[in-house]
Amino acid sequence: MDHVLGYKCSLCGQEYSLNEIEYVCPKHGDAGNVDVVYDLPKIAQRWTKQRLADDRDYSIWRYRPLLPIEPDSPALPLQIGWTPLYRSPRLCDHLQMPNVYVKDDGRNPTASFKDRASAIAVVRTRELKREIVTTASSGNAGAALAGMAASVGQPAVIFVPQTAPEAKVAQLLMFGATVMLVKGTYDQAFDLCLEASREFGWYCRNTGYNPFTLEGKKTAALEICEQLGWRAPDRIFVSVGDGNIISGLHKGLKDLLALGWIEKMPKIMGVQATGSAACYNAWRAHTETITPVDAQTIADSISVGLPRDGVRAVRAATQTGGAYLTVTDDEILDAMRVLARQAAVFSEPAGATAYAGLVRAIQQRMVQPDETIVVLVTGNGLKDTKSAIKAAGQARHIEPTLQDLKSQMSNLLK
Ligand SMILES: *Cc1c(COP(=O)(O)O)cnc(C)c1O
Numbered sequence: 001m002d003h004v005l006g007y008k009c010s011l012c013g014q015e016y017s018l019n020e021i022e023y024v025c026p027k028h029g030d031a032g033n034v035d036v037v038y039d040l041p042k043i044a045q046r047w048t049k050q051r052l053a054d055d056r057d058y059s060i061w062r063y064r065p066l067l068p069i070e071p072d073s074p075a076l077p078l079q080i081g082w083t084p085l086y087r088s089p090r091l092c093d094h095l096q097m098p099n100v101y102v103k104d105d106g107r108n109p110t111a112s113f114k115d116r117a118s119a120i121a122v123v124r125t126r127e128l129k130r131e132i133v134t135t136a137s138s139g140n141a142g143a144a145l146a147g148m149a150a151s152v153g154q155p156a157v158i159f160v161p162q163t164a165p166e167a168k169v170a171q172l173l174m175f176g177a178t179v180m181l182v183k184g185t186y187d188q189a190f191d192l193c194l195e196a197s198r199e200f201g202w203y204c205r206n207t208g209y210n211p212f213t214l215e216g217k218k219t220a221a222l223e224i225c226e227q228l229g230w231r232a233p234d235r236i237f238v239s240v241g242d243g244n245i246i247s248g249l250h251k252g253l254k255d256l257l258a259l260g261w262i263e264k265m266p267k268i269m270g271v272q273a274t275g276s277a278a279c280y281n282a283w284r285a286h287t288e289t290i291t292p293v294d295a296q297t298i299a300d301s302i303s304v305g306l307p308r309d310g311v312r313a314v315r316a317a318t319q320t321g322g323a324y325l326t327v328t329d330d331e332i333l334d335a336m337r338v339l340a341r342q343a344a345v346f347s348e349p350a351g352a353t354a355y356a357g358l359v360r361a362i363q364q365r366m367v368q369p370d371e372t373i374v375v376l377v378t379g380n381g382l383k384d385t386k387s388a389i390k391a392a393g394q395a396r397h398i399e400p401t402l403q404d405l406k407s408q409m410s411n412l413l414k
Pocket residue numbers: 112113114140141207239240241242243244245246301302348350351378379
């Protein structure tokens with residue numbers, strides 16, 4: 001990997017070679033998240049926008065020169081990334097903003113954004129020849145890891161809180177992973193997974209601990225800019241739990257800016273649920289000290305007491321002139337309905353949270369009507385059918401007769 005120089009600690013700035021550490025900067029316990037540092041001048045010599053435009057591989061692998069994997073490592077045999085970026089006329093009319101785009105990352109193989117991260121983690125596991133890859137997950141990261149692992153026959157052990165939605169647990173099992181339902185919170189599952197990986201030498205994909213997840217996630221930012229013809233949007237709205245997706249977007253945009261492929265840094269808008277707002281709280285208080293909260297929200301994928309990538313997540317907003325917003329569970333359910341009905345994008349609660357944040361930002365006059373906005377929808381609605389039914393309401397029951405249909409229709413038309 002001669003295009004990767006090593007790691008740099010996001011807290012103290014200490015630099016390490018790729019072989020010196022595996023996960024975090026040892027000076028800060030488990031909290032010392034490190035950034036992967038690239039030799040960007042070398043990459044720029046080999047890789048141009050034109051070469052990329054000629055590449056017919058429409059997936060995250062088209063960005064391989066900017067990913068921390070060996071040039072000859074086999075890609076996973078799945079269509080990961082290059083998800084659609086829609087400009088939905090009905091949604092734009094609804095918002096009275098002509099340039100709102102929805103990026104539907106529910107269209108990934110396991111139906112969430114997490115495939116981007118887990119793909120890189122599985123390739124890394126293969127490079128290191130580890131027997132087992134493991135992660136803690138509130139659901140999607142595990143499903144993604146299980147799916148990516150299944151594509152190459154890599155054994156995986158996944159720790160999820162036993163409260164994870166049924167559909168997500170079913171996915172894990174379906175892909176053949178060994179599933180541990182932890183009698184406790186996500187945070188407890190996280191710590192158990194770390195202990196297990198230390199004890200048994202498993203490769204640990206934990207979010208906000210493994211430096212490669214963020215590198216996979218940054219591909220969404222690269223795609224957004226490429227899909228917009230290398231005109232960076234004014235703002236990107238994204239939901240925040242652990243804070244690894246928002247940090248990944250920031251990293252991708254910084255890489256593109258350094259390469260000179262975009263001219264400006266979009267403002268990054270982090271959106272959290274009111275009941276799980278540790279990053280928002282820190283951002284508001286102008287601090288990088290993240291105080292844990294008692295997390296409670298319908299959006300299980302962003303229900304996080306202690307964000308594991310909180311510092312970089314706060315910086316993504318402060319360093320780009322963006323902001324953090326919070327939205328209530330009711331606003332999230334509303335957003336699910338509007339996205340589905342105006343743009344035909346069916347999202348799980350955490351995915352629609354980004355859109356709810358845009359609605360808030362419009363109400364608070366934080367955005368101008370002519371801005372180019374990207375709303376990142378991070379997970380598909382079928383991931384959590386209970387919440388979908390809560391948002392959409394129940395269907396009608398009917399006798400199998402035209403008569404009953406007629407009487408119900410007269411009700412409907414009232
Ligand atoms: C994981 C996840 C998020 C939040 O990502 P973080 O890196 O934890 O901030 C948002 N939406 C969905 C659907 C997710 O699975």
